[in-house]
Amino acid sequence: MFTQAPLHKMLKEIKAAHWLGKMTPFRIFGNTYYVGTYQSCCHMIDTGNGLILIDTGYAETAYLIVDSIYQLGFSPYDIKYIISTHWHGDHTAATAALAGLSGAKTVIGRDDFEKAKKYLTHDILVDDGDTLTLGNITVNFMHTPGHTKGTISMFYEDTDGVNTYRVGTFGGAGHNTLVPGKYDFEGAREAYFESIERLKKEHIDVFIANHCWNNDTYLKGKKLLETGENTFVNTNDVWLGFLEHYKRGLENIIAQENA
Numbered sequence: 001m002f003t004q005a006p007l008h009k010m011l012k013e014i015k016a017a018h019w020l021g022k023m024t025p026f027r028i029f030g031n032t033y034y035v036g037t038y039q040s041c042c043h044m045i046d047t048g049n050g051l052i053l054i055d056t057g058y059a060e061t062a063y064l065i066v067d068s069i070y071q072l073g074f075s076p077y078d079i080k081y082i083i084s085t086h087w088h089g090d091h092t093a094a095t096a097a098l099a100g101l102s103g104a105k106t107v108i109g110r111d112d113f114e115k116a117k118k119y120l121t122h123d124i125l126v127d128d129g130d131t132l133t134l135g136n137i138t139v140n141f142m143h144t145p146g147h148t149k150g151t152i153s154m155f156y157e158d159t160d161g162v163n164t165y166r167v168g169t170f171g172g173a174g175h176n177t178l179v180p181g182k183y184d185f186e187g188a189r190e191a192y193f194e195s196i197e198r199l200k201k202e203h204i205d206v207f208i209a210n211h212c213w214n215n216d217t218y219l220k221g222k223k224l225l226e227t228g229e230n231t232f233v234n235t236n237d238v239w240l241g242f243l244e245h246y247k248r249g250l251e252n253i254i255a256q257e258n259a
Helices: 013-016 061-072 095-102 110-116 186-200 216-229 238-259
Strands: 027-031 032-034 043-045 051-052 079-084 105-109 124-126 131-134 139-141 152-159 165-167
Touching: 027 216, 061 095, 079 095, 079 131, 095 105, 105 110, 110 131, 186 238
Parallel strands: 051 079, 079 105, 105 124
Antiparallel strands: 027 032, 032 043, 043 051, 131 139, 139 152, 152 165
């Protein structure tokens, strides 16, 4: 069951000082790790031939990402690709620094390329259906516009040597750009609904989030570290509930406007 996690009691403070959202890094499953902060998710994939990062968060917390990678026994110099789910600064502002440190190639959805130049010029532009292979991981991209014009979602197979699961994320679920005056592009609402319907058709065994409150990343990670119980796996019902929750959220916004 999907539940919208209550925001951490420090959320107001960490919005002003992003580094206060520091989290202990942990392995989610197989070769997929969490190296982000509370307010800006960052996931790392060990492909066996280098690392892939999904999003990097705020510029002020780049050092926390580096520290988390080291804590897990990896080196930031082994990052080969950094994927931006969309162009907003809470997902891309640290990318230039981490790419500069590691020499990694940077990846973003084609339709977000221009706006992302506010933070950096990405190396690789991807479209719907494109793939990226490194080592034993192949990431499949889906263009899911709405939150931004070029938002990309992604899916890949991961294994712990015993079980193989499909990992996935929605690259941008927020409604903050779906209200009048805030649209990232014309037709954003219609595109958002279409993206959610496409995503509902994707079976996800391990749902990784754009923000911790999308799937209780903080609480699930805390439980995993303290007890060993992994509540990230077999979460397709959470995935579907999450998508339906955000669909209803936009429907409610529209209904209130029309009331």
